[in-house]
Amino acid sequence: MSKHEAVPANNGNAAPEAKLSRASVQRFSLYLRHLERWNAEGLQVVSSSQLGEALGINDAQVRKDLAYLGNLGQPGIGYYTQELITALRHRLGVDRAWTAVVVGVGNLARALLRYRGFGEQGFKFVALFDADIRKIGQAVEGLTVHAMDDVSSVVRATQAELGVVAVPAENAQSVADSLVAAGIKGILNFAPVTLRLPGAVSLVTVDLAVQLEQLAFLVHLAQNE
């Protein structure tokens, strides 16, 4: 990493966090996934056009994105896979473990808990919560389901940083409020509502209904042409 000699060290120490678009960050995750596979397959060098092709985007875009990581590219050669992976993981913040809790133990929660790959990327689910008293105490995917009243104590005890909201729309805001009050730093929300959170808490919403409607619209559009 420490790259002195040549390179003006634009990430010297002052404001290393340049403006990274949300789109770039999403692509970072995708680059990382492809790189890790290729690296496992023994590929040691990769070019911006290979990455671009894998993601279906322009190669200049790839170089622009990767430039945020510093001057890792070797003109005439490409990028060293392992080096890129390390830099990407560091920049994304996944070069360390993340702990998460899930509220709402339905099928979606189960799907997430079983999703292999989260673990590989350093995400660890440490607790589950549900409002349904019948589910409390049950073990799901190796974790015990706690009562909603225990959110605060369990989140503090586990020092969980991320919370997944997988409850019906009408309960989502109050669940989010509980998580925030317990000290959660970021929420992944699957409920179809616009959550209101304090600025210090990050939010990513995945709205499945919107996505399905989006698809219907695209098909609808394609048919009327």
Place this chain on the structure above:
Amino acid sequence: MSKHEAVPANNGNAAPEAKLSRASVQRFSLYLRHLERWNAEGLQVVSSSQLGEALGINDAQVRKDLAYLGNLGQPGIGYYTQELITALRHRLGVDRAWTAVVVGVGNLARALLRYRGFGEQGFKFVALFDADIRKIGQAVEGLTVHAMDDVSSVVRATQAELGVVAVPAENAQSVADSLVAAGIKGILNFAPVTLRLPGAVSLVTVDLAVQLEQLAFLVHLAQNE
């Protein structure tokens, strides 16, 4: 726009489909959801600033979006809720029924099948498929699980238009190919891969791993400041 005497009825019949950004379409879904709730609560008129506030966006943005629907706004008043709903549903293509099949009967599939609201928006799941021979013939959420070999015949028989891919990454492309071969018009993909589809088939990908990493990045960023 041609400006003569009351509304030029620009949605007469010619070329109503202007360029609609993907972002606009996503917002359309959100507008629709809020409007339907407000309408059910008896609200008859709504303003761009109310909608903007509900979605957390600028009111000018709302007006720009809604302008795609024609001149529905009443200066000094706002928009008539019912009229907006009708226009939005029509434009989104959800003023008719959509049939969908799901491939990969895991927890994610179950979560989708139970998701209330899909039905209300006119989406109907008509068949399930799975490669696991032990699941074939089982009933899940009222639908029978079919073998992968039956994709073609069942899709044709049900005239399903949309396909949900909820299988592991390594099988996603071949599943998608089967769906396309069977005549599916659009695919909602949950597998963490970049699917390659013919141009005539629409695609929406929901990558949960990317979303979780995005959240981690945002928290990571907020902490280093």
Place this chain on the structure above:
DNA sequence: GGATGTGAACGACTTCACAGCG
């Protein structure tokens, strides 16, 4: 007055094109 519709300014993202380096 109060809210729409929209040109114009602004800002963000993408692509082009090419100098420069290994």
Place this chain on the structure above:
DNA sequence: CGCTGTGAAGTCGTTCACATCC
């Protein structure tokens, strides 16, 4: 040579500001 890094141009989306209309 091939491939990076990056200004410049181009494209797209958002916000501003205000004329317009009920």
